[in-house]
Amino acid sequence: MPISQQGEMVVKKQTKERMDLQANVFKALAHFSRIFIVNELAKGKKCVCELTEMIGADKSTVSKHLSVLKQAGIVSDTKDGNKVFYSLEVKCVLNFISCIDGMIEANIKKMEIYIK
Amino acid sequence: MPISQQGEMVVKKQTKERMDLQANVFKALAHFSRIFIVNELAKGKKCVCELTEMIGADKSTVSKHLSVLKQAGIVSDTKDGNKVFYSLEVKCVLNFISCIDGMIEANIKKMEIYIK
DNA sequence: TGGCTAATTGGCATTATAGCCAACAAGTTA
């Protein structure tokens, strides 16, 4: 995409395509509701109705969030009766969340010191 | 935790605020250029001009990408002469990228089988 | 069958993001 008139991009096309796919995974997780869903599914599979009640948004909204996560390959779904259950597929998301949570915690402490 | 009449969220305010901060970190990484930058900074600190040449976008664009990463706490910057050097602060990003890259690889292989 | 629950999809308005250029600030060099 970023090919300017002056200087053409030095990044290989293959590299860019792969990083675009990686960016899509980050994008899929870049929302409160979807991080919440990942945390809930880490405890076990849940249907859309359960997640909808917890999040408190319209069920169409939650369904779309789940669709984003599924598209990215982070969750999978199975039908059971008239319910659809979602499961967490990529567990390493949890490791990363706990890592950045540690960073956030450290930054908050740093802020507190700065205020004092 | 009970649900209120107009479908108010059942998630604790504290939980939501923390997950919003986590989402901001994901959002900061949800772009090709910023993932590229993280990969480059993993090799060592680089100035804006170097990254700009590699990416091939306007320097203002790259500067803004770096600003997003800095705001999220993923990189830091130091001035040296009239150059500004950026460094990677949160190394666990690299672990997560390699994890999702494995997932992408697996999905590509799955696709190939599906086509056959 | 009809009525109910569960979930998805389309449409639409609102908001956020991306990237360019222009302007500016700060450091360097002649």
Add this chain to the structure above:
DNA sequence: TAACTTGTTGGCTATAATGCCAATTAGCCA
């Protein structure tokens, strides 16, 4: 000093994401 390099910020347009409602599909049960 002026000219140049480096980087940031503001303004602008184009594109993407969000979340609601409405309509639809699918399964369940009386």
